[in-house]
Amino acid sequence: MSKILFVMTGADHWTLADGTRHPTGFWAEEAAAPYEAFRAAGHDVVVATPGGVEPTMDQGSLAPELNGGQEGSDRVARTVASMSELKHPVKLSDVDLDDYAAVFYPGGHGPMEDLSVDTESGGLLTAALDSGKPLGVVCHGPAALLAATRD
Numbered sequence: 001m002s003k004i005l006f007v008m009t010g011a012d013h014w015t016l017a018d019g020t021r022h023p024t025g026f027w028a029e030e031a032a033a034p035y036e037a038f039r040a041a042g043h044d045v046v047v048a049t050p051g052g053v054e055p056t057m058d059q060g061s062l063a064p065e066l067n068g069g070q071e072g073s074d075r076v077a078r079t080v081a082s083m084s085e086l087k088h089p090v091k092l093s094d095v096d097l098d099d100y101a102a103v104f105y106p107g108g109h110g111p112m113e114d115l116s117v118d119t120e121s122g123g124l125l126t127a128a129l130d131s132g133k134p135l136g137v138v139c140h141g142p143a144a145l146l147a148a149t150r151d
């Protein structure tokens with residue numbers, strides 16, 4: 001079995017242009033659906049965040065109207081609740097890319113708060129691109145690419 005690295009936001013808010021803090025985190029379905037697919041294919045998933053903090057789910061991402069109704073919302077919520085990897089993330093600074101077959105960045109507004117400026121994440125992205133390993137970034141996850149610079 002190969003391991004897939006999920007790099008997730010550690011932010012629980014997004015600072016808006018006027019300085020106010022909007023509650024956020026990762027988008028539930030953008031983590032749950034790939035998680036289910038990777039696990040069904042026999043892969044292990046490891047979650048990493050800046051500082052190894054437990055990622056916060058954006059509660060708005062469970063709105064029934066965003067998940068095809070209450071049944072869809074409940075299914076996504078069950079999947080997220082089953083993701084034990086969320087409870088014990090590793091620190092981005094402790095990640096060794098050689099341990100993983102692929103890297104995946106779920107979205108949500110949280111990555112715009114922390115991953116967009118996180119040098120550990122930026123270095124990991126650059127290394128993943130250089131390695132040729134599969135790299136997936138979803139929805140607002142590409143905000144993390146802002147930190148992927150070369151000196």
